Amino acid sequence: MNINKVEEGIFKVLMKTSTLLVLVSLFLIIYSILQKGLPSLSWAMITQTPKGGFFLGKGGGILNAIVGSLYLAGGSTILGLFISLPVALYLNVYRTKTSQFADFTRLCLDVLWGIPSIVYGAFGFAIMLLIGLKASLLAGIITLTLMVIPIMVRAMDEVIMTVPKGLIDASYSLGATKIETSIKVVSKQVLPGILTAVLISFGRSIGDAASVLFTSGFTDRIPTSLMQPAANLPLAIFFQLSTPIPEVQDRAYASALVLTVIILLISILSRIATKKFTKHKSLV
Amino acid sequence: MKKETEILVPLMTEVCDEGNICVEGLNVYYGDRQALKDINITLPAKKITAIIGPSGCGKTTLLKCFNRLIDSIDGTKVTGKVMLNGEDIFDPHADVIKIRKKMGLLSQRPYPLPMSIYDNVAYGPRIHGIRKKSELNQIVEYYLREASLWDEVMDRLNTPASGLSIGQQQRLCLARGLAVKPEIILGDEPTSALDPISSAHIEKKFVEFKNKYTIVMVTHILRQAIRIADYIIFMYLGEIIEHGPAHQVLDNPKDKRTSDYIKGIIS
Numbered sequence: 001m002n003i004n005k006v007e008e009g010i011f012k013v014l015m016k017t018s019t020l021l022v023l024v025s026l027f028l029i030i031y032s033i034l035q036k037g038l039p040s041l042s043w044a045m046i047t048q049t050p051k052g053g054f055f056l057g058k059g060g061g062i063l064n065a066i067v068g069s070l071y072l073a074g075g076s077t078i079l080g081l082f083i084s085l086p087v088a089l090y091l092n093v094y095r096t097k098t099s100q101f102a103d104f105t106r107l108c109l110d111v112l113w114g115i116p117s118i119v120y121g122a123f124g125f126a127i128m129l130l131i132g133l134k135a136s137l138l139a140g141i142i143t144l145t146l147m148v149i150p151i152m153v154r155a156m157d158e159v160i161m162t163v164p165k166g167l168i169d170a171s172y173s174l175g176a177t178k179i180e181t182s183i184k185v186v187s188k189q190v191l192p193g194i195l196t197a198v199l200i201s202f203g204r205s206i207g208d209a210a211s212v213l214f215t216s217g218f219t220d221r222i223p224t225s226l227m228q229p230a231a232n233l234p235l236a237i238f239f240q241l242s243t244p245i246p247e248v249q250d251r252a253y254a255s256a257l258v259l260t261v262i263i264l265l266i267s268i269l270s271r272i273a274t275k276k277f278t279k280h281k282s283l284v
Numbered sequence: 285m286k287k288e289t290e291i292l293v294p295l296m297t298e299v300c301d302e303g304n305i306c307v308e309g310l311n312v313y314y315g316d317r318q319a320l321k322d323i324n325i326t327l328p329a330k331k332i333t334a335i336i337g338p339s340g341c342g343k344t345t346l347l348k349c350f351n352r353l354i355d356s357i358d359g360t361k362v363t364g365k366v367m368l369n370g371e372d373i374f375d376p377h378a379d380v381i382k383i384r385k386k387m388g389l390l391s392q393r394p395y396p397l398p399m400s401i402y403d404n405v406a407y408g409p410r411i412h413g414i415r416k417k418s419e420l421n422q423i424v425e426y427y428l429r430e431a432s433l434w435d436e437v438m439d440r441l442n443t444p445a446s447g448l449s450i451g452q453q454q455r456l457c458l459a460r461g462l463a464v465k466p467e468i469i470l471g472d473e474p475t476s477a478l479d480p481i482s483s484a485h486i487e488k489k490f491v492e493f494k495n496k497y498t499i500v501m502v503t504h505i506l507r508q509a510i511r512i513a514d515y516i517i518f519m520y521l522g523e524i525i526e527h528g529p530a531h532q533v534l535d536n537p538k539d540k541r542t543s544d545y546i547k548g549i550i551s
Contacts, residue, residue, distance in 0.1 A: 173351055173353060173387065173461070173470075175411065176407075180411050184407070188397075
């Protein structure tokens with residue numbers, strides 16, 4: 001048998017094993033959430049806010065955490081997008097490929113990406129103290145935005161880098177300015193990449209507990225203004241899991257199920273959106 | 285050598301008249317490497333000038349100087365002048381947008397913008413301020429007809445440009461370039477990615493257009509230059525070796541390097 005074939009065979013097996021490992025662990029997680037969470041999942045749970053003694057096994061639901069999480073993640077993703085897209089475009093369209101400033105910015109963003117979210121939480125808390133902001137939806141959104149910006153910028157940056165120079169030159173040669181080229185050509189060409197960046201950020205911010213622990217507070221009510229505290233799902237899961245009462249712990253899994261379904265829905269939606277928006281992408 | 289060529293080709297205009305592109309002492313450096321060495325030449329208006337020469341001789345660099353796309357390449361330094369209608373393209377105060385608007389570019393391979401066929405042609409006019417739908421419709425139809433693409437796409441103007449064949453895409457790029465009403469068409473090996481039939485389409489268009497536009501094309505294909513060029517510039521290692529009317533350069537080259545290139549000894 002030929003040595004190349006053996007090599008090919010070994011690597012094929014390795015790759016298949018790794019893929020299988022990923023899929024199996026994913027399905028195991030989903031299975032355990034479903035198994036423990038599905039029985040406790042009820043209509044009341046996703047349509048009601050907690051009643052008194054909810055964490056001791058009394059009635060009510062986690063609507064406060066669902067809405068709070070959507071507000072926090074939605075707000076930070078939108079705010080993050082408005083800050084990140086200009087940065088990514090600036091690094092690529094306005095700075096040259098060999099720009100040291102761009103390289104330095106990328107390094108900083110990579111470092112920021114690696115900082116644990118609890119540090120963002122502590123930083124957000126320090127800022128709040130400084131400007132006299134109480135634990136609120138706004139403070140949570142700002143902290144989460146800081147956390148997702150490096151993720152968003154770098155994800156967009158990587159796709160914008162793949163835009164062929166010829167496409168940008170084509171726009172310039174028609175007399176377009178850099179800003180027109182950035183908005184009308186580059187952003188359009190990388191729209192699927194932008195959507196992916198948005199999705200990753202949304203997933204990251206809806207699933208993060210540590211950065212909102214000090215900043216957004218926790219409440220049984222649904223916030224009606226940016227200045228009110230807001231609950232979120234990861235913390236709701238944590239509080240329910242930390243009680244000694246088994247049925248409350250099961251509700252934690254039901255909450256995890258809700259969180260997973262939200263992420264699944266967002267993924268499906270973004271895939272549909274990507275398909276819809278990629279039809280014009282220049283295939284170069 | 286430079287002096288000699290000037291004496292040898294009196295037929296190519298030396299006068300910087302309206303519409304001519306007059307290059308005076310142009311040097312381009314990529315970092316430490318000098319890509320263009322003291323280029324002095326006048327490209328005549330309303331003619332097809334072909335720039336020929338082996339790979340890496342600076343043909344494309346020269347072309348990119350005309351519409352200042354050279355600006356977007358890292359670490360380049362340009363000295364000298366390129367005059368067009370009495371204005372220096374490299375004047376620090378020159379309006380790059382206005383310069384680029386005067387020149388349509390056809391690149392080696394078509395780069396349709398990520399939008400529909402209609403929007404590709406309307407892109408230029410739109411960024412230059414035309415908003416009226418009826419006016420845009422007219423422009424789009426007119427220039428797609430100019431590029432002989434209208435009949436093939438008239439019933440699918442709102443479909444993505446990327447769905448066209450590569451030959452159609454190149455004609456779309458031609459229509460898109462013409463829609464900003466340029467005076468000059470720059471072609472950077474515009475047929476090198478195309479099949480023979482599509483190439484012939486583009487060549488036919490160039491010949492048709494030469495009474496309306498000044499056409500400068502870089503080409504790798506000597507036969508293409510023979511077929512359509514009025515004037516030929518032969519470049520070698522960043523220098524212009526020989527230039528003049530096409531038949532003169534091709535049939536009766538004065539420099540050994542030119543004749544070697546034409547005979548295929550160097551390529």
